Amino acid sequence: MMNVKHPTIKKQVFDFIIRNGLVSKVDLMARLTITSTSLSRLLxxxxxxxxxLASELGRSTGGRKPILYRVNPEHRAVFGLEISRFTSSIGLYDLNLKPLAFERWQMDDQMTPERLLNKITILAETMMSDCQIDREKVIGIGIGAVGPLSREEGIMLQPRNFPAKGWSNVPICDWLEQRLGLPALLDNGANTAIIGEHWALRNEEVNHMVYMHAGVGLRTSMISSGQIVRGAVDMEGSFGQMIIQTDGPRLGDEGNYGALEALVSIPALEKKIRSQLKLGRTSSLSDIPPEEIQFDALRRAFLQKDALVTEQFLQTATYLGIGIANLINILHPEAIILGGPLVNVHKTIYETVIQVAKSNIYYSPAYEPKFSQGQLTEDAVTAGAAIMLLQDWELS
Structure with a gap:
């Protein structure tokens, strides 16, 4: 596994250029503590x-036109990988984080860790071959996965609700390093997603941002002053354990009673609609045995304007809006990005979440954070995993 080190001044120069595109020596001197002679040597x-690459000349301010520097996108490449309970994906990116190849697939009850490892290996090898990129040119593979996990040891610990068996204490970094011969770095998918979205918004200089993913579970992350906020323990799923109904339900045999995740998640939504159907509520899903109803069927029913399913989706969106308002009232971010299959079903769901959240922000209207579904949307985890690894890459 890769060791995370404090960036050298050479790496700081490279990172500044990769984030800002075309950069002059004057730009670098204004942002970095370095002498002109040392900077010239590093460049x-x-x-x-x-x-x-030394690019086209910049605009003159009276003397010689300055040389502009940019990253050579073809010099190296990096893999990003998402491991989630609903879908997973892998992408191969150049140094400008442009995707050279990308693949997404459903996670079903046959996708054990061993099967996933085989699939990732085949896809990675195929992508390198098709893109004509030598293994030596690939920096490594960044992984955004469902927690809880050990980032330092590269192990997925005890993630819940995977469709297949075997997802316990999975040493994913060691396995991938052995199979692919590439360094691997692991973090929570929520963290890599916010890294990706923060990168996409780099020109807007957003310093304080919250990311929330609503799917099989609720996953959150936060950036403050441009850095991931990490607690003493893995925080990815903590938002879902926020209690918003003291005598409320419990999801499965774990977590708090009345926790947000027990009211806002794919399993919770499936459970509520199955219960309503058993009580005799009419729906376009009435011909399907309740226990066989899955999220894909619920999504189709919502898009077909099924009354029962629409009611339950909007109720779920309302609870999510309340939970997000609570989070905003504590953290006061500049921007909130919402993602995940629950939010992405339809713009009505997203708009309901935002409307409820905004109506419960304590300092409104003086304080109005920006809401969005992000620039990278469902690809944020994968792209962010590649960016994470690129940020931690040590230049020789």
Missing amino acids: EELLNDGLL
């Missing part, structure tokens, strides 16, 4: 290494 090294 020359990066050019000789093939990591940078």
